[in-house]
Amino acid sequence: MKKRFWLLLSGAAFLVLAQQQLLIQRPPRLIKQTLQSIHSGNAAIDFQFSRPMQRQSVAENSRIDPQTPHRWLGENNPLRLILDAKHGINVPLRLTLSGKDQRELSLQKQSSFWDPRPWIIVSRTTDTGEQIQLQDRDGRWIPISPTWPGIQSIVPFGNGRGIAIVSRNVDGDEQVWLQRLQPRNLTRRPTGLGPPKLEPLQSLADKPFFFAHLSSNLNGDLLLQTGGFSPGSERFQLIGADGNKRSLKLKTSGPVQLLPSGGGLVVPTFDGLSLRPIIDNGRPVQLLPGSRNLGAFCAASGRAVLIRHWPDYRRSIELVIPGLSPKQLHLGEEAILAVSCDSLGEHVWAVLGGWSGRKSEHEIVMFDRNGKVLKRRLLTPWSLKAGAPLQFDPVTQQLLMTIVKTQNNDGRAGIMDAFTLEWRKLLSTPISEAQWLTAG
Amino acid sequence: MTRGLLIALWGWLLVWSVLSRRLDLLLRGVFHGLVGVSGVALIVVGIAVMTRNIKQREPVPWPWLAGGLMAILVLLLPPNPSFSDLAATRPQGLPEPLELAFVLPPEQRTLTEWVRLLRSQPDPDLVDGNPVNISGFVLKLGESPAQIARLTVRCCLADATPAGLPVAWPKDMEPKVNQWLAIEGRMRVESRDGQRVAVVVPETIQPIERPLRPLEP
Numbered sequence: 001m002k003k004r005f006w007l008l009l010s011g012a013a014f015l016v017l018a019q020q021q022l023l024i025q026r027p028p029r030l031i032k033q034t035l036q037s038i039h040s041g042n043a044a045i046d047f048q049f050s051r052p053m054q055r056q057s058v059a060e061n062s063r064i065d066p067q068t069p070h071r072w073l074g075e076n077n078p079l080r081l082i083l084d085a086k087h088g089i090n091v092p093l094r095l096t097l098s099g100k101d102q103r104e105l106s107l108q109k110q111s112s113f114w115d116p117r118p119w120i121i122v123s124r125t126t127d128t129g130e131q132i133q134l135q136d137r138d139g140r141w142i143p144i145s146p147t148w149p150g151i152q153s154i155v156p157f158g159n160g161r162g163i164a165i166v167s168r169n170v171d172g173d174e175q176v177w178l179q180r181l182q183p184r185n186l187t188r189r190p191t192g193l194g195p196p197k198l199e200p201l202q203s204l205a206d207k208p209f210f211f212a213h214l215s216s217n218l219n220g221d222l223l224l225q226t227g228g229f230s231p232g233s234e235r236f237q238l239i240g241a242d243g244n245k246r247s248l249k250l251k252t253s254g255p256v257q258l259l260p261s262g263g264g265l266v267v268p269t270f271d272g273l274s275l276r277p278i279i280d281n282g283r284p285v286q287l288l289p290g291s292r293n294l295g296a297f298c299a300a301s302g303r304a305v306l307i308r309h310w311p312d313y314r315r316s317i318e319l320v321i322p323g324l325s326p327k328q329l330h331l332g333e334e335a336i337l338a339v340s341c342d343s344l345g346e347h348v349w350a351v352l353g354g355w356s357g358r359k360s361e362h363e364i365v366m367f368d369r370n371g372k373v374l375k376r377r378l379l380t381p382w383s384l385k386a387g388a389p390l391q392f393d394p395v396t397q398q399l400l401m402t403i404v405k406t407q408n409n410d411g412r413a414g415i416m417d418a419f420t421l422e423w424r425k426l427l428s429t430p431i432s433e434a435q436w437l438t439a440g
Numbered sequence: 441m442t443r444g445l446l447i448a449l450w451g452w453l454l455v456w457s458v459l460s461r462r463l464d465l466l467l468r469g470v471f472h473g474l475v476g477v478s479g480v481a482l483i484v485v486g487i488a489v490m491t492r493n494i495k496q497r498e499p500v501p502w503p504w505l506a507g508g509l510m511a512i513l514v515l516l517l518p519p520n521p522s523f524s525d526l527a528a529t530r531p532q533g534l535p536e537p538l539e540l541a542f543v544l545p546p547e548q549r550t551l552t553e554w555v556r557l558l559r560s561q562p563d564p565d566l567v568d569g570n571p572v573n574i575s576g577f578v579l580k581l582g583e584s585p586a587q588i589a590r591l592t593v594r595c596c597l598a599d600a601t602p603a604g605l606p607v608a609w610p611k612d613m614e615p616k617v618n619q620w621l622a623i624e625g626r627m628r629v630e631s632r633d634g635q636r637v638a639v640v641v642p643e644t645i646q647p648i649e650r651p652l653r654p655l656e657p
């Protein structure tokens with residue numbers, strides 16, 4: 001009996017030792033690579049390894065083809081790769097990952113294929129109604145929604161994993177839909193890159209609304225703000241990236257926006273804009289008084305561009321940097337039709353509308369963070385479509401807008417170099433509205 | 441009788457630690473009530489033992505007397521721990537935050553919230569120029585430059601984890617290890633050991649008393 005006991009005990013000890021030696025000798029592995037939406041460069045990926053790595057060794061032994069300026073961040077695990085291409089990225093990349101862990105064991109070389117460029121999605125009229133379509137890399141249009149009598153708004157998710165749509169039926173009532181997508185822009189197979197795959201379309205409400213407003217953040221959460229004809233019928237529902245739903249109680253005087261980095265909301269009130277956390281943390285709500293609208297968020301840096309309306313009908317563009325009072329970049333009588341900014345708020349773009357004799361003219365202006373005009377250009381013979389957004393893409397360093405010719409009601413997707421303000425592409429397909437869909 | 445007195449003395453020690461806030465140096469506030477209730481329970485037990493054995497003179501073993509002496513010393517001598525020494529021997533991993541703190545105005549972020557934010561989002565350019573208003577003790581680990589730090593705890597000192605931020609100390613200042621400071625300034629991105637890191641650039645540095653609750657959750 002005693003012998004058996006010692007045998008069992010030594011057997012267990014041997015197993016433990018063998019397992020320990022096996023694990024010590026085992027080289028590090030790449031567990032997960034995840035696209036990171038919050039960064040200060042063109043695009044970023046987080047790499048999760050099975051062991052703490054030597055960042056310097058990974059940085060020296062890994063390669064990006066074609067060569068692209070980049071930096072590695074993080075202590076040892078996970079590590080973040082941020083691309084810093086000054087003139088943008090216009091081709092898919094091949095990443096070869098290698099390096100040593102902190103025990104000096106080498107990671108087996110492995111390749112991934114990454115296309116960080118966003119997709120263009122548009123709403124356009126077909127024979128049977130309005131539809132959302134995505135343009136693939138060859139220029140073909142792929143339908144990604146059914147047709148509806150009308151499409152009121154499209155909100156691509158900040159993580160590229162879905163699109164929320166407000167459609168309009170023949171009676172003018174609005175219905176909200178969610179089209180989830182599976183991005184295919186980061187893969188281990190060279191042939192695996194491609195447009196996102198569609199999942200089944202979901203209806204987000206069982207009855208139509210008088211109005212619906214949507215907002216998404218970089219995590220892929222969606223805020224649904226709906227209302228009916230009766231006062232007090234306004235409802236707020238937050239649908240998390242994991243699909244969990246929760247109701248929020250908010251008092252607002254307009255459309256509520258989710259903060260890009262998550263965790264907070266910008267709520268318009270009768271006397272200004274308030275910034276509040278989604279989960280009440282007991283701290284006071286931050287309020288910015290004055291007649292202001294939120295123009296654009298500067299990605300995840302916490303900075304934003306506001307449009308301020310003055311009592312004498314002038315309008316100003318303001319850059320809000322956390323902890324500082326808003327900085328005025330522009331003040332004038334021109335209409336401010338759309339604004340956008342880069343991820344750190346170093347550059348701000350605005351489309352201004354003025355009059356030249358009896359003709360309206362739209363002009364795009366690029367400001368630096370101090371309000372200095374760096375470049376300006378008339379959009380003539382085009383003008384920005386009323387209500388259409390101006391969107392900056394950090395990957396390709398391009399601006400996307402929906403433009404119309406005054407004598408023609410059909411819109412076109414116009415893509416402009418963000419820093420030279422030269423047109424790069426004017427798509428010939430007639431559309432209602434164009435937006436970027438982040439690759440993921 | 442003496443045993444009951446010693447039990448009651450330990451009970452009083454626990455209650456006194458809660459009342460005098462000495463326990464804040466050891467344990468998170470949420471657990472203080474539990475310690476207080478245990479102290480009251482020990483006092484009640486001590487009184488019960490005393491009343492039962494009021495006329496008996498039994499020999500008291502020396503470990504009981506040593507324990508009693510220890511309790512008196514703890515009551516008389518205020519603790520003065522070195523957080524810096526403790527931090528140097530603790531692992532560096534911080535628990536994940538419940539919510540990212542980007543939504544907080546930067547000047548309202550505590551030192552621990554800053555460290556959590558920078559560990560979960562290691563891109564220092566995102567916070568370049570943000571105002572900073574933090575307090576902590578001076579921590580020096582080996583040969584590396586002094587940081588401003590706090591100890592975070594889930595429960596008590598046994599699981600304390602240091603959270604520190606690098607500081608661009610003024611040239612004429614030699615930060616003293618363990619000294620508590622309040623710093624107002626800005627975040628600036630600097631290259632240190634070939635890595636871009638967010639560094640606190642102080643505009644004012646104020647020596648302060650150790651806060652009543654030095655441990656952060």
